[in-house]
Amino acid sequence: MSEPVKPNPTSKYLRTERLPSIWCPGCGIGTTVNCFTRALDGSGFDLDKVAIVSGIGCTGRVAGYLNLDSFHTTHGRAIPFATGLQMANPDLKVVVYSGDGDLSAIGGNHLIHAARRNVDMLVVCVNNFTYGMTGGQVTPTTFQTAVASTTPYGAYEETFNLPRLVDSCGGVYVARWTSYHVKQLAKSMGEALNKKGFRFIEILSPCPTLYLRRNKLGEGLDEMKFYKEKSVIKNGASTTETDLDYRKEIVVGTFVNRERPTNVEAMEARMSEVLGAKYVPYESPGKKPAWA
């Protein structure tokens, strides 16, 4: 037993005094945060220029654990908040890190419109198929026949396929991974951080306390083994082929990677066209205070 020579590579990006986290043993959210710190590590960004915005929920706690400019907003309103942040300071790399209930149910409208307008932000959606923090209610991503606290006889509504939704709304980078695919996820997050426009990464993640226990699917580790067994990597696949079904094959990969003008670029192009020299483009204040 000797003292470690190297420090933990993740600790630079974390508020270590807040650890251990509130997440249950076997929860995959921590693994996704781990991958995000590694993506940040590889990207070499100035951490003062990275902001992270979270909504409410288990995944909403991520903003509290990352040692960046972090904002914990109201339920479902992480994307509107991030839009404002990005427009006021276009130099910022804005990351929205939230759960499936927060982004696709309560903030579903904001998700589709941010994708349509191509706001320059990265949205990381950790999909654990349930509202974990409030007691396991059904979400738009809960599979048909899966049991949730509000659907004791099994869910019966059609589910969202989030990559397909964001692709059809015009996201420029759409990927899906599971918390088992740590290396691919870290690489994908790094790629997405370096892109411009609306980037969306869905991460399937086990919820051992509510989703798995209610459906008698075992512990978090069992779900991770299931992801390992059942997931198929299809990079560049059409998002129409990526529908998920209860306990069926999971298609993962980077599905969409394209270029499209962001909403600020589109605005500047249109205004310059109409107003000509009269139009003064907005300049980011950066870190300078307004009076300097």
Next chain:
Amino acid sequence: MSATSPAAKKDKKFRGVVVINRETCKGCAFCVEFCPLGALELESDYNAKGYHPPFLAKPELCNGCDMCGHFCPDFSIYGYREKLEQVAA
């Protein structure tokens, strides 16, 4: 707490080091299951929170690939490679 693997072969240029923070571990066993070389196991002992943290059961197998560090949801374990000249010096 850290555990290092001994240099088993003479031609080995590095050895794996695994550092484990027993107290923040929640015993989810992701690192044990997904260690590509199967070098980790869970302790039979408990930490202060009542979980079984992992330990490097087969140090000779570890090559410091840091897969355990990628999987850990509680940032409690990581691995790295240590050059053997560095150790001798």
